[in-house]
Amino acid sequence: MKPNTKSSITLPPEEFDLVLELKATLDAKSNVEVVRRGLRLLKEVTDRESLRQAYRRDSLAVRESLKQEIEELDSLVAEGLEDR
Numbered sequence: 001m002k003p004n005t006k007s008s009i010t011l012p013p014e015e016f017d018l019v020l021e022l023k024a025t026l027d028a029k030s031n032v033e034v035v036r037r038g039l040r041l042l043k044e045v046t047d048r049e050s051l052r053q054a055y056r057r058d059s060l061a062v063r064e065s066l067k068q069e070i071e072e073l074d075s076l077v078a079e080g081l082e083d084r
Helices: 013-026 031-074
Strands: none
Touching: 013 031
């Protein structure tokens, strides 16, 4: 793809008004800048959510194996204390 590929999108009036509102709020130079910033933010949020889900899944897996190991070692806690 060329470095600067032209594209055209059609937005409903409400969404175009939102672009114009954000352009003024963000002091963006163009409508395209607003769309680019929105796309980058969407990508960051999506990537973060994917990481969050991966950490949650892995944490649950580790928790289960750790729980089993603790149960196996639990019987050793008082080992050797009877002699005292």
